Amino acid sequence: MYTYLKTEFRENGICVLTLSAPKSLNALNSALIGELDDFLTKLDTTATRVLILTGDGDKSFVAGADISEMANLSEAEGLAFGQRGAEAFRKLEDLPIPTIAAINGFALGGGCEIAMACDIRYASANARFGQPEVGLGIIPGFSGTYRLPKLIGQGMAKELIYSGRVIKADEALRIGLINRVVEQEELMPAVIALAEQILRNAPLAVSYAKECINRNYDLDRREGLALENELFARCFTTEDQKNGMQAFLTKQKVNFQGK
Numbered sequence: 261m262y263t264y265l266k267t268e269f270r271e272n273g274i275c276v277l278t279l280s281a282p283k284s285l286n287a288l289n290s291a292l293i294g295e296l297d298d299f300l301t302k303l304d305t306t307a308t309r310v311l312i313l314t315g316d317g318d319k320s321f322v323a324g325a326d327i328s329e330m331a332n333l334s335e336a337e338g339l340a341f342g343q344r345g346a347e348a349f350r351k352l353e354d355l356p357i358p359t360i361a362a363i364n365g366f367a368l369g370g371g372c373e374i375a376m377a378c379d380i381r382y383a384s385a386n387a388r389f390g391q392p393e394v395g396l397g398i399i400p401g402f403s404g405t406y407r408l409p410k411l412i413g414q415g416m417a418k419e420l421i422y423s424g425r426v427i428k429a430d431e432a433l434r435i436g437l438i439n440r441v442v443e444q445e446e447l448m449p450a451v452i453a454l455a456e457q458i459l460r461n462a463p464l465a466v467s468y469a470k471e472c473i474n475r476n477y478d479l480d481r482r483e484g485l486a487l488e489n490e491l492f493a494r495c496f497t498t499e500d501q502k503n504g505m506q507a508f509l510t511k512q513k514v515n516f517q518g519k
């Protein structure tokens with residue numbers, strides 16, 4: 261159904277979404293971005309409870325936006341291209357389920373930006389990160405100037421964006437851009453293991469926690485604390501809370517239903 265996306269829906273509620281444009285190291289062309297937007301709009305987040313995003317092959321996660329498509333854009337076309345990507349990434353970030361980027365190689369420019377729109381980032385040891393846009397005469401256009409400083413702080417974000425320096429996975433880990441580094445063959449098993457650990461928890465509680473953290477982008481301290489209070493209280497309307505606490509008190513195992 262899609263040209264640039266491969267989807268694998270597993271029975272346990274994990275979906276692995278692979279971005280696939282192998283001839284350009286999975287660069288984000290506008291058709292791929294359109295497919296991604298369509299996929300995210302239609303994704304059933306009741307059936308799918310964790311989304312894993314990765315790149316095709318063992319060399320590149322996403323090598324950025326497609327430079328051949330951008331080379332001759334006008335200002336209006338640049339605006340439209342940037343908006344399409346940013347909107348798709350915002351949909352990814354706003355999904356009510358956890359998302360994990362399995363970064364299996366280059367994550368440059370738009371590749372680093374799409375990884376940052378995921379909740380959690382695991383990378384293989386061969387992964388490389390950077391925002392090399394200024395070397396092409398542009399700036400990050402898929403929300404990198406917004407998300408990178410939030411993740412790693414302004415000073416480090418400015419250094420990476422102004423210099424365009426490409427960093428290795430161990431440095432990305434050290435500065436907090438990613439959560440974990442493993443060998444390439446261990447990447448998907450490690451990501452799946454994390455997804456399965458998340459799946460053992462109450463789906464609504466996980467979703468409320470994500471909502472609190474994400475909405476803090478837009479809220480001041482008082483509003484952020486009030487939102488947590490509200491969603492914490494809402495947990496007590498769920499069967500999962502009753503079953504989870506009852507199971508603890510009676511030393512039983514719990515099977516959360518997401519209700």
Ligand code: CO8
Nearest residue numbers: 283284285287323324325326327338342368369370401402
């Ligand atoms: N776009 C298009 N094609 C690409 C891209 C890309 N981003 N990256 C790689 N390719 C292509 C190459 O042109 C090459 O094609 P061909 O075989 O036809 O010559 C093929 O993929 C393989 O690449 P290389 O031969 O270069 O492979 P290497 O192993 O030598 O190098 C690198 C790998 C280091 C990843 C190198 O390809 C590279 O530097 N790529 C570009 C990385 C980059 O600068 N990315 C940032 C792009 S800008 C961006 O993402 C901005 C996002 C916001 C846009 C908003 C727009 C308004």
